[in-house]
Amino acid sequence: HHAKDQGQEFSRYVDKLKLVTQARIELENDMRKALDQEQFFLEFQPQFSLQTNQMVGMEALVRWRHPKRGIISPGEFIPIAEDSGLIVQLGEWVLRTACQYNKNWQLAGYPPICISVNLSMRQFRQYNLAERVGAILKEVGMEAKYLELEVTESMTYDIETALSQLYSLKQLGIHISIDDFGTGYSSLYYLKSLPIDRLKIDRAFVQELMLDGNDAAIVSTITTMAHHLQLKVTAEGVENEEQLEFLKQQNCHEGQGFLFSKPVPAGVFENEFLSRLAG
Ligand code: C2E
Numbered sequence: 001h002h003a004k005d006q007g008q009e010f011s012r013y014v015d016k017l018k019l020v021t022q023a024r025i026e027l028e029n030d031m032r033k034a035l036d037q038e039q040f041f042l043e044f045q046p047q048f049s050l051q052t053n054q055m056v057g058m059e060a061l062v063r064w065r066h067p068k069r070g071i072i073s074p075g076e077f078i079p080i081a082e083d084s085g086l087i088v089q090l091g092e093w094v095l096r097t098a099c100q101y102n103k104n105w106q107l108a109g110y111p112p113i114c115i116s117v118n119l120s121m122r123q124f125r126q127y128n129l130a131e132r133v134g135a136i137l138k139e140v141g142m143e144a145k146y147l148e149l150e151v152t153e154s155m156t157y158d159i160e161t162a163l164s165q166l167y168s169l170k171q172l173g174i175h176i177s178i179d180d181f182g183t184g185y186s187s188l189y190y191l192k193s194l195p196i197d198r199l200k201i202d203r204a205f206v207q208e209l210m211l212d213g214n215d216a217a218i219v220s221t222i223t224t225m226a227h228h229l230q231l232k233v234t235a236e237g238v239e240n241e242e243q244l245e246f247l248k249q250q251n252c253h254e255g256q257g258f259l260f261s262k263p264v265p266a267g268v269f270e271n272e273f274l275s276r277l278a279g
């Protein structure tokens, strides 16, 4: 390489970096308005018992209907919301809205089921988290037992805080699950002492289940461990019958994934799933 080529290459790199940063700043600014302008909405993905094949719960997942860019997935905007701190406001909107939907469905006469809501680390670290969650439940009038909060293993980064937060949340009467289990750094030592109800096996392990013996071993081990620790276990990202068969053989309790349904809007969820629930 000539020095000149390298110089050009570098300035192209700087230009690209500027563009990426610019786009990010723009998205962050848009997000501030989006909350006021009600551009966020929820989709719901059903969760099924692998024993009875009945729907036993659902996960609420946020989406953003951007006025110029169309629908943006959480994978793109949640990390930005995390960095900017906007996730706290957005997360509370999600929680309130999810509980409101679930309460309304109960009022409409559907058999009550549990709704799972993702909690960001930023929310998890709020000193008055349990108080805020409790206030939302009260405001909406939904019983705590119909709410499950999904946290990630990264909460164990500060084990003392994690324990006290989890205990306060549990005292409300809600359920707690560890999302994306197996991809984080939480040690088994902590796991046994955490007041949690469920492990959700990350879909990365479920995906390659039938192709990769190591993944099959991991899924089987997590499931067995969950049983021994008296935790419920849910497999995420179940996409085909072979995976489902394997998970059933392992006595995995519940499954969530495209094989059953992708996340769907509220109206579709009501018509396709709630209305078919036996009372
Ligand atoms: P997650 O909590 O692990 O949610 C499951 C994700 O896997 C969802 O992606 C869902 O659409 C996708 N999924 C479900 N079944 C399958 C499958 O069979 N195959 C494949 N390939 N994917 C499947 P989504 O909705 O794009 O959400 C991505 C992540 O964004 C979530 O992962 C969660 O970490 C985060 N997220 C979504 N909504 C919220 C929210 O309200 N608050 C926070 N803090 N995070 C959220």
Ligand code: MG
Pocket: 059, 118, 150, 179
């Ligand atoms: Mg989740």
Ligand code: MG
Pocket: 118, 179, 180
């Ligand atoms: Mg997650």
Ligand code: MG
Pocket: 179, 180, 200, 202, 203, 236
């Ligand atoms: Mg997950």
